[in-house]
Amino acid sequence: MALAQHTHARTKNDDEDKKEALGHQEVTVHAGYKLYYNPSAYHQAPSSFNSQADGDEEERCLAVHAPSTWQQSNRYSISCSRHLSSMKNTLLDLTFNKGPESQKSSVQPYHRTHMPPDVKVDSRAFLKGRTEYASVSHDSTQRPQPVEWDEALSLLQRVSALRGSMKPSNVSSFFSELSRLKSDHMSLLRNDQRFAMLLRYSVEHLCLFTHPQLLDVLQAFVWMDMPSNHSVLEAYEVELSRRADQMTFHQLMFAADLWRCIGKQVPDFLHHLYNSVHPYLNQVGLPEMVHLFYIVGEGRHCPKYLIRPVEKLLIGHLQQLHPEEVGTVCLGLFKSQTSLSEKSLTFIVNKACSEVEKMTDFAMANVLKYLRFSYLYHRQWMEAMVEEVPRRAPGMGVKGLMHVALTCSALHYSNDQIFSAIAERVPSLVPHCRIKDVCKFLWAFGQLGFLPTQSPNFYPSLTEALRQRKAMFQRYPEHLLTGLLGLAFVSQFPEDLIALALSPEFVNQALKNTQLELKKDFFTLNESVALEMPQWKGPRLSSELREEVSEILWKFAQTDVCQKAEVTEAETALQDLLGGEQFVSKRMILPHTRSIDLEVHLNSAGQPIPVNSQRLLWTRNHYCIQSQQLLGLHAMKIRHLKLAGFRVVELRPQEWFPLLKKSRREKFAYLHCKLYDNL
Template identity: 25%
Template sequence: MTTRLLCRWARWFPRSPRTATASARLQTSTVHHTEPLCLMTLSWIRPSVRHLCQGNELAKIDEGTVPYERTKLIKLVEKASTPDEVLQLWDQHGGTGSEAARCLIQLNLRVVEKGSKGVLLDPRCKSMQDTLNTQLSTVWNGSLVGLLRTLTMLGLPAHAPLLGAIQNEVLWRIRRLSYRHLSYLADWVAFQRKMGYENEVLTSTLLKQLELRWTELSDSRTITILMGRASLFTPSLMDKLEDKALELAESFTAEDMRRVALALASQNRRAVPLLRALSYHLNQKPSFELKTPLLLDIAYVYGKLNFSQTQFFKRLASELLPRLSELSSSEVSRCAKSLALLKWLHLPLFEGFAQHYVSNSEKYSTLQMCNLLMAFAKLNFQLGKEQFYLKVHKALEDSFTSLEPFLKTDLVWSLCVLNQANSDYISSVIKPDFQKKLSAGGIEGRTENYRQKLLNICAYAQLEPLGLAVDASAVLLPDRQSKAESSTSALQKTLHTALWSLANERKQALHTAVKTLYGWTIDGELVVDSENKPIDMENFKAPHLPEGGGADALPEGTRRIAFVAWDFSNFCLKSKDLLGRFAMQKRHLQLAGFIVVEVPYFEFLELKSDWQKVAYLKDKLGKAVAEEMAK
């Protein structure tokens, strides 16, 4: 504060009034002596110009004009290898407050490296703290900010007087701290908040400085530190940090990109432009920079944020395939789960995952194996290796009964998708007592989701040749209609409209959004005669409905048709292959006696007029019936 007041006073000093006589004497008799003074004061008189990109001049002046001096003591301390050596050097030489700060920082580094307990209780360490406490004003800015983290790591209580004094000194100097020092301070403040201690004045002042001076950001390390502590900041500052990261993405190392991506995932911020830039620049990196943990972290981030970038996925697969033998069981299951969330199936890579399990099944935990199976089921990866499933069933012999109810349901459902479920697995999850565990205290949406899965499992038991009798209507249907109704997509709405035109607007001939006993929803149900014309079906038996339909059997030559709309989300990424859930839906409807007419989005939504859509449905219906008759 004194320095700033002197600078302001010095600007006005040359303009202070003088008497005419004194001024004349100054100009005539001492002109040669005053010339240097005049040159010096011109810079004070002229207004200073500072562009936004030049950063905080106060911070630069503080660090540039008063550089840190590496004294003899500091040189010796930096060469010390153990905490005791650092303490011994301080005891022999002593030092100033600035040297005490550097010694404490080096002491903490040695404690982390070598390990040591009770360092703060050592009289030599207390001597450092006492010296520091009396000479805080002489400590350099970087050391002062580093002391907060150092003393916290050494175990100094948050309410200790020394920490309070350092925080007050930091608060007093906060405008003179560089932006990098502010980022380190934000990191420490976030840690203190997590531990339940917070200096509200320091936090609010720090956030204000970060908000006002964000244009000073110029290095990737500072950006990654701040983005990792985004819970402290306002949304506007996070947007600015993302803009800065996008601006500097080209200069980031692969490790910097990993940190930024993980920071986005931790805050669940789906910054698409930044993620695209990171993907592009990562794809340009040489192979030796793309370490296996980095690739797995990026896959996890993209899976969590639902961000698809097929070019990078191909690079990831090409990098991981030669390294599969080096991966651990946790890395394989984690990678498979991330790629399943992205709906991206790379056949050679997933075959490698399966072979990794066959070769290292004893190293897989039950949870890791379940995650691998669920990833295979989500992507409908039908593996032809019997040895793989033999090892899976053998591993489940001892651990299946002890699985948590939700995980057990997911596992059995996945085995049904993969055509590997047996009667023992299914009977264990359809018991009323087990279903009560799924619904007790659960969230309504989650409970409904698992009820649907149990219906699918019962459908597998009824429709697949397992020889297991299951009464789904008595066991699985809820007492009241579920409030969680699935929303109708644009494709389904368009399909319903076209089907009404196909059925000539006859309600008795068409049912839409039909919820079946099997847990599957049919977008449109028709019964057609031998000429593929819709007929009334109100009086016909409908074993797929909860109420069973009418009393009459289907006449000879008639066929039951199920129209199913396949949206973009029903397919694997960049593919026309159905995901496991919808492949099982198609299989079950066919086994239930339906001729399934598939209506994919990439064909139906391209049709513009209503008559084109109706003609398309008639053509698809005719082809489906012809294929069924040809079998």
């Protein structure tokens, strides 16, 4: 909290839906071919299970659980919820769309002429560490000996000749052989009428396949690059779900991995797989456990009943994990939004610390992601990042660097060595950045007060990237606000982009999205411009909208922040010190900064003056961890209070919190020094 000391009385008020497995189901496999699949003829319809869209991992993995870690009640990061905001996130309420975002870099072609490719990572590298993974996973490096198109044509002619006399073994064999076709001919195969015929017969024979034959066909689909939205795959998922109780745990795991390689979300099948874990618990060794975490992450869901058994398995196997396996476990937990106990999480990060030098950049970033999700500050790990990030940054890609920056931001961990190394690398990678990458970088760097003078090319290159990608903001307005607020934290105000963001057309369009609460972000940007750019002649928010948001913020502050002990104690002590409640006003001097103030007025002789408080949201979470450096919004608030004519007296948490349990005299002495030593 802050004491705002004023010299006069002036104030600033300014996936497709799952089909029913009942009755005849029509599956279109190719133009001219429609087949009718009736799974209910030989099994009971599976229970429903909510499907989740396969979106970008950091968008899907919001901190919706409440891990018992140091910061669970105050999550000041861009992962705080703008999504139908509950006002419980008291900073920026920022997040991104939960659905998939197929954004491409929109820079002009000439920027790409001699641009080296972004760094690629292998998310399945952990599978290479142990031969035991072969029984539960698809090995993309073991592609069968290729066949030529002429051989494929011969096979297709046999399909046409056999037609309805094909046996399940014939169907399985044909798929296995055709899957060996060279990848550049696969599109020819998928467009061949005889291949569509084979698909039809495969569905007709589904219930007659043996388990290995069914898995062989599914693996053939992987080699064939079968589109994940192909309607025939629905039938295969239903059949595999029907058979789940008859298959071994390893077969279920292998099938789940094949679905992942195809890229199809199969929540119903995964539901059966997860149910099988407990009965087969004695078969879940280290490789099976790690691969289960991978599958859980790729499925974006971990049922609650599975968390404790796999947590126990994890702790039991933890010391035997390879470095990449530690990263895989963290990624699976992150993607599935699964909270482990703080004790278990600390054990995992301890293990990661002991292996960090052997980890790939991908695995290291995965540990950071899970720390960000859990809001756990692990001192030893973050100190290791001070060594590792500057060493690795010149060879890291966009996403790895972004996750380092976002984790530091979420944990309020400010370190110039880390951020300088990232800032030196990012400008050369800007053409590879999606619009949300650009905006997240701006947010994280601004939030932790990384100044433009510390890396002259960093902010200009990202700001120019915003300009080149303007078209994206019509679809994703929240990204523009994220980027501009990050810039505002360090007093950067690109006028053309601000004019766009505050234009009535853009504001109205953005506020039509009922899934996002963006009013507070518009308000913060608008009021920041008003104070820091007095010459601004561009668009502004309407007074009605500004008053509405001010009222929302103040109502929340009254029911939440104003009731906290550190605030009420300071207010009472100041009233006693100055001679009564009329000398202390608890209000939001600058509502757009989303925190409250205790305002007192003193005359030139240092005597208190009554404060009018007719109209009209620091805590430890306003600072970088283990530091007296304020975070972006709160550093901006200090700047804005001074611009508004106030003298700011900070009651720093490390000073004030210990005094809450002290005597009234000690509190008075502290507050007296704070007030009068600042005159």
